[in-house]
Amino acid sequence: MTDEPVHVIRKLEQALRDDDFAWSLMLVGEDQTDKLATLTGDLRGPHSETGDGKQITSGFSYWGIGPTIAWSNATNDPFYLVMKAGAESFLRHWRKVRPHTDRTGFHFVSLGVGTGVKDRTILADMYRKNRDMFYIPVDMSSEMLRMGTLEPVRGLGFPMAQVLPVQLDFSIADNMSELGQMLARLVGDEPILFTLTGNTLANFESDLELLGTITRILRPQDRLLLEVASTSSLDQTAADAAADEYQQTRAFAEFVTSALRYNTDLRIEDGLIDYRGEVETDDALLVKIVWQNNTSESMTMGLPDHTEVTLKPNDTILLYTTRKFSTERLKKITSECGLTAIEHAHSGFRYARRPSPFGLDLLLLAPEGAEIPNLLAEDIWSQ
Template sequence: MTEPVPVIRRLEQALADDDFAWSLLLVGEDQTDKLATLTGDLRGPFSKTGDGKQITSGFSYWGIGPTIAWANATNDPFYLVMKAGTESFLRHWRKLRPHVENGGFHLVSLGVGTGVKDRTILGDMRRQNPDMFYIPVDMSSEMLRLGTVEPVRGAHFPMSQVLPVQLDFSLDDNMDELGQMLARLVGADPILFTLTGNTLANFESDEDVLSTITRVLRPQDRLLLEVASTSSLDRDAAKAAADEYHQTRAFAEFVTSALRYNTDLKIDNDRIDFRGEVENDDALRVKIVWQNNTGEPIVMGLPDHTEVVLDPEDTILLYTTRKFSTERLKRLTAACDLTPIEHAHSGFRHTRRPSPFGLDLLLLAPGTVEGPAVTTLADDIWST
């Protein structure tokens, strides 16, 4: 009696010559649990400062409405942070690429985004490792479908080597399970994990999230981290950071989309406030909040058909982002026991006046990497 053929292998053969837009997805979480979490976050206490009710990072992209709003925002020429990141990435990647293109790496993309940067990475790495796997990970299954189109079609990457994974990678247990699954999938082969697009800046605690990711890195693995940076940490710089996001309507539509599609709250852009502040003397933080400035209570219906009262001046935190100083990056990497291997930086060029803002791409290794050249480079990176 012959052994049965696993369904995954049969499915690969069945879809090989099919022109229909199929997409394979490994779901790692119960979506009802995610909806309950979102609902609970929207029941938070009263706060004028955005520290009560909130939409946490992954939920900003969760669902088809926010996904479409994000896609529209990324194509808005007035969304300068996104535009600068797309333009600088290829130049930055070329500097870091020699450290990973010949090692037989697989690619695990944390927070797939539009897929444009993954397309660049895959196009280069697959030339040296044609059998590599591409594993995009995101909390939003809709973002995964949107974000994998560009790298698969643009880089002509075979679908049989792509495994999208729906998972909230900011949770310790989830990352532990992901790490175990990846180890069984690729064995001892090295993995390049990527966290690009300044995604680290969107979480309440950047150190906690970076530590969660670091816990699954093996000695042979590497982490590609892209962040927005600043050389100035005063109130004027904080205001300028907030203004960057305020000037694009498409971005405002995106940050309010989770409220629009998960509650019955009427969205008025006059109630959206972009607040810049200096955080811990080593970063700029921008908090985007909805605030009840009507002077009257507003009743908001929640996904579980219950209601919450938004008193005058109450807020809902919609989105958080940051710009990191060199000292903040140094502290984060040290706290997470990460060693810089290579680094690329470029300043913003779209302003007439000198800008303190820029973008940094870092290639990081877990623990201490042996060799005097690496030690010297790490010292050089943090001395700039």
């Protein structure tokens, strides 16, 4: 009788344990050629002067090594005051939310890992409470996963054997269903804290659809940590100010055009990039950043499949979408998704000389069926 063979994953864990080379172990959930075909198709959209035709959808803004580096540079730019304010407020907000996660040992699933700085804050506290926890960052960009995972894991000495980066577009319902099933097999009935930080919810065409897609895989014992940008004003002046925030730094301009720069041969010039703010459905501020052919001549854009698209005068390509949410919008979308607020932290932006209507909110949410003792939901929203 022979001994049972050692599983390859266990052997790999042993092989890498004492190796200081920068290895990354990743679970790839999608065919990258399919993603390239999707991007190419989106860039063949119809003519539009409003950014509703050709587009680079949210995940593709960070997809590939060029956009990943550009995003990292933008987040480290001291002139990108919105990002700086977000980083400073997150620690205060998390301290208010954290006691609700201390009572039970959670696993940690980070949707949209970013630079990993916020994940490091969360992981440091959660690991002290549950030494057997898993950390599972999820992102469409494998390059972003590698960069963003190093910050929380290597910085804390978190065991690599308990880290599983997953390359997956979590905005696709079928992908999230498969992820939920895999996680249930991995952790059993143990609770999971899912996080969607950095105002990522605001980057998608339908915030309600994305939130619903995530909510459908939550079990009663799970929780969702949601961070969004907020506003107390809903007029065109505020919308223009929201758009103006993103024009203050050269590094952000480099990031927002990077997906177009690395996937096409289109001419990229500052004068062709337009930052547009508008009031959306009377409960949010919507910012669209578009490339527009504001010349009198048609332009030709080469695509990744070696075909070309003609861009007539005033045609646009939507590069980036973001929002600032009102309290009413947050109440509406969380209610429609069956989510209940357990804790809510808010702070206003303090970097402007004049009073600003803008701020950041961190919400800890529970799905339907969760046991939440002594909860007054309306009091949570009034904080």
